[in-house]
Amino acid sequence: xxxxxxxxxxxxxxxxxxxxxxxxxxxxxxxxxxxxxxxxxxxxxxxxxxxxxxxxxxxxxxxxxxxxxxxxxxxxxxxxxxxxxxxxxxxxxxxxxxxxxxxxxxxxxxxxxxxxx
Amino acid sequence: xxxxxxxxxxxxxxxxxxxxxxxxxxxxxxxxxxxxxxxxxxxxxxxxxxxxxxxxxxxxxxxxxxxxxxxxxxxxxxxxxxxxxxxxxxxxxxxxxxxxxxxxxxxxxxx
Numbered sequence: 457x458x459x460x461x462x463x464x465x466x467x468x469x470x471x472x473x474x475x476x477x478x479x480x481x482x483x484x485x486x487x488x489x490x491x492x493x494x495x496x497x498x499x500x501x502x503x504x505x506x507x508x509x510x511x512x513x514x515x516x517x518x519x520x521x522x523x524x525x526x527x528x529x530x531x532x533x534x535x536x537x538x539x540x541x542x543x544x545x546x547x548x549x550x551x552x553x554x555x556x557x558x559x560x561x562x563x564x565x566x567x568x569x570x571x572x573x
Numbered sequence: 574x575x576x577x578x579x580x581x582x583x584x585x586x587x588x589x590x591x592x593x594x595x596x597x598x599x600x601x602x603x604x605x606x607x608x609x610x611x612x613x614x615x616x617x618x619x620x621x622x623x624x625x626x627x628x629x630x631x632x633x634x635x636x637x638x639x640x641x642x643x644x645x646x647x648x649x650x651x652x653x654x655x656x657x658x659x660x661x662x663x664x665x666x667x668x669x670x671x672x673x674x675x676x677x678x679x680x681x682x683x684x
Contacts, residue, residue, distance in 0.1 A: 460616075489671060498660060498674030499617065512671070547616050553670060562609075562672060564616030 458482060460565035462548050468571045469538055476534045477568040481550030488531050489562060490523055491547040492516065499547055505531060506553065538572045545569050577661045582679045585651045593646040593678055595661030600641050604663040607672065608635065608646045612657045617674075620646065620659070656682045 461480045469475050481488050486507050491499035502521070503513045507528035517523075520538075525531040535542055546569075549562040578596040585591040597606065608620040621628055621635045623644070628635045634647040648655055658677040664670065 487670065491674075498658075498677055499672075501671050501673060504671055549616070551670060561607075561619040561622070562617075562670075564618065566614075566616050 460548055460550055460563050462546075462565040462568045464568055465566065466569045466571075468573065470573050471540060472537055474534065474536045475538055475570060476532050477546050477548075477570075479531045479533070479548030479550075479565060481530070481548070482552075482563055483529075485550035485552050485563070486528070487551045487553050488525055489549040489551070490531070490533050491549065493545045493547055493567070494543075502533075535570075538570075540572045543570055543572045577663060577675050579659075579661050579675065579678045581676065582681070585648075585655075585680060585682050587653060587682055587684050588650050591648040591651045591655070591680065591682075593648075593659050593661075593680065594643065595645070596643045597661070597663055598642045600663055601665070604665050606635065606637060606641075606644050607662045607664045608633070609660045609662065609672070609674075610655075610657040611660070611677070612654075617660065622664070651680075651682045653682050653684060656680060 463478045489504040490502040493499040501514050502517050503523050505525040508525050520536045523533045545567040547567045549564040551562045552560040605622050605624050607622040609617040611617040621633050623635045636645045658679050660674050660677040662672050
């Protein structure tokens with residue numbers, strides 16, 4: 457399968473624990489995005505990378521959240537000291553941005569569902 | 574970010590056409606109109622996009638008003654697999670190409 461893959465698909469944790477999600481984008485895609493989605497709402501933008509550089513972070517991304525894309529390929533999203541309000545689906549997407557051309561469509565993974573007890 | 578307005582929900586009968594409206598009165602000249610849909614328990618998927626002219630692809634058609642302040646996604650023959658939340662999004666590629674999702678329209682399709 458050459459789509460965007462996310463791991464784990466489901467994570468149940470206790471409040472206060474740290475969790476990490478991984479996203480593997482489509483191989484030639486240089487842009488990678490993280491979103492969060494709660495039940496009944498549209499996805500909310502969190503952050504995005506161009507290659508290894510994190511170019512934008514939403515105000516939703518509190519200090520407990522950190523995202524990395526160390527080699528410009530896969531990315532991780534870590535949440536420290538989880539709270540019940542962090543329970544959500546975390547979606548990753550990738551796209552191809554070429555200089556002088558319009559950024560391509562976003563391809564989304566199936567998401568990582570987090571439940572904080 | 575420019576915003577869009579969509580009905581919360583719509584119903585359709587199977588094999589009939591569906592017209593999903595979207596208002597975007599504050600659209601700027603560099604905004605593309607994108608449509609994504611999200612099937613239950615899946616991530617969103619691209620449907621179609623356009624700038625000024627109407628567009629057709631294998632999934633749907635996009636009709637854009639002459640003043641660009643509204644658009645309509647057209648599914649020519651709805652199937653049960655088209656039941657999803659449809660998002661109309663204005664995308665300024667100068668802003669990193671990110672998508673800002675609204676609430677979308679939940680489409681249900683009756684057999």
